[in-house]
Amino acid sequence: MEKRTLAYWQDKAATLSIEGRAFIDGASRDAYSGRTFDCVSPIDGRVLASVADCGAADVDAAVAAARRSFEQGVWAGRNPRERKAVLLRWAALMREHLDELALLETLDAGKPIGDTTTVDVPGAAYCVEWFAEAIDKVGGEVVPADHHLVGLVTREPIGVVAAVVPWNFPILMASWKFGPALAAGNSVVLKPSEKSPLTAIRVAQLAHEAGIPAGVFNVLPGGGEPGKLLALHRDVDCLAFTGSTNVGKQIMQYAGQSNLKRVWLELGGKSPNIVLPDCPDLDRAAKAAAGAIFYNMGEMCTAGSRLLVHRDIKDVFLAKLLEAAKAYKPGNPLDPDVSMGAIVDKLQLERVLGYIEAGRKDSTLLLGGERVNASSGGFYVEPTVFDTRHDARIAREEIFGPVLSVITFDTIDEAVRVANDSDYGLAAAVWTANLTHAHEISRRLRAGTVWVNCYDEGGDMNFPFGGFKESGNGRDKSLHALEKYTELKSTLVRLR
Known part of the structure; x- marks a missing residue:
């Protein structure tokens, strides 16, 4: 194996192909408006790529694709073992493309390559693997009801999940959202930070290559507009956010102004x-x-x-x-x-x-x-x-x-x-x-x-992650994360 030196990574960076388009309904697309923004590397201030600056039309298209795929059951209707197999293929592709993804993360967010190759990208793949392995082992409940009844408590996917994620751990924090959300059978619209959108776009292509159907996993790069529009969108059932406390408070207000979508917030800290x-x-x-x-x-x-x-x-x-x-x-x-x-x-x-x-x-x-x-x-x-x-x-x-x-x-x-x-x-x-x-x-x-x-x-996925007070609500990681992306349903069957 070639030694991973500064020269090695500089050579890889010089020939790296960077995709800046959104990923909607199984295809890479420019923003409907044609707008772009410059993705600038904090390493040296150079422009890495022109990235699609998504707006209202793009949000509507992505949410519509997610809703259609969910209602048609192309993902939610698959058996848990089938979803597991696809997610494991996706995680394997992420590991196969580790150098490429780590380099994108380092160029885009300024993170040391020693960290992105050992923590960020492997951690994201591990998260997808963990929830893939969990989803066909999580069951429901049989309630001790009166003898003339059979009482079942089941968990069903919540529907269309929007995930708005930060720039400090772009691919890892995103995986903590899309891993359990997709494993549970939801369709996802991911909005990465405009400061670090590149790995999310590339990972969406790999998801499609792994066999995740069109419309099930969409990525909308852009400034603050797509996040706000997703929070206000009446056809989004759940929004999971990691970022600042001030923005988290705004997202809760937007949910209240629209359809009372479930909102899960992982916010700031002063530990x-x-x-x-x-x-x-x-x-x-x-x-x-x-x-x-x-x-x-x-x-x-x-x-x-x-x-x-x-x-x-x-x-x-x-x-x-x-x-x-x-x-x-x-x-x-x-x-x-x-x-x-x-x-x-x-x-x-x-x-x-x-x-x-x-x-x-x-x-x-x-x-x-x-x-x-x-x-x-x-x-x-x-x-x-x-x-x-x-x-x-x-x-x-x-x-x-x-x-x-x-x-x-x-x-x-x-x-x-x-x-x-x-x-x-x-x-x-x-x-x-x-x-x-x-x-x-x-x-x-x-x-x-x-x-x-x-x-x-x-660092393993067994520990729930989240905070008290203004650090947010809900938990990422662990089986508890699946609770965020499912709805409980009670079913009572009268026998006689």
Whole structure:
């Protein structure tokens, strides 16, 4: 096998064929309006492709195709084992095209190629495989009804599912929606972020090649218009969204203004990472704390952006943390040795730098704080660490960049209070050698996922993912995700 070097990926990028059209009813199509937008790489600022800028006519066409395919039963009417076989072929094609998909993801979103080849694309294929394998093993219920009745509780596909997904993990977050939705028998309209639409378009072609019928899986690239129109569309039965809390709130309002479609939201986070004095391994905790905020350039809803450290170990721990941060040096994401890539676009770069400037005014800068590699034309920010108060702006608002707020605490009760003092409740972590503290603090933390003596572990699909409070509702991953894309039906049969 040819060695995967920077030169290897640059050569692959130079000859890469990029599809920018929408995928509607089994075919690649330009937007009805003819409009396009430039897809710009955050690596160097160059235009990768002209991408279809879909509007109302495209949304109507995709939803109509999805509705027709659902009503005709070309997918929903297939036996679970048949859907399973097609989905497994699709996942195999995703693995077969791993280099191509990973390269698209890296060029489009600025993610390190070492991550897209080992996490993003394999993770998306695994998600499709997992739900494919699950769907012919999930049954219903026989209710203990009166003896003259047979009572059944079954799950049926909900119908047309719209999925609106973010730019930080474009293919992986999309798979968490379309994997269970398609496995359950629904027809799907996927709207990728305009910041990173390329893998979604390519994966739709592979889905069709695998045997998913026309109209069952559609992709609509574009700005904010398609997402809003899908949320307002009266023929969409369910909308699953991952993105910002503000947009999530708007989507719920649109659902209320239209047909009360089911809405599932996976939103923002400001996750606390608590290190107690009896932490069993400060070196490992420091490395994990650095990874929790600097992995994927901090563009993670679960980013451990609030590091709560006990006063007794603060100085020792911070020294280890700042040393661990050196492993994250921004560089060309096509270099397999680079662990930190580019911020997704200029707008997000300016947002991150704006928060850093705000932090300089009321907090103590311990590391970083600068834009780097600007001569490349790309958008890079070095790992940044502030010593701050829990009520500072940088410690309360989601930045979505490599900016860490370190907060000092003196007691466990104070740590839990500060950790929970947030609009969000997506994830949290606690480091302690005391089993009682581990369980009691985990119970008290208002978060959908709590890690003990680790951070961001558990990449398999068995763990439901989602949050409390303004971090959203519903859960991705696990069998619980199937609940989002099905309707419960009670059937009562009178025997006599």
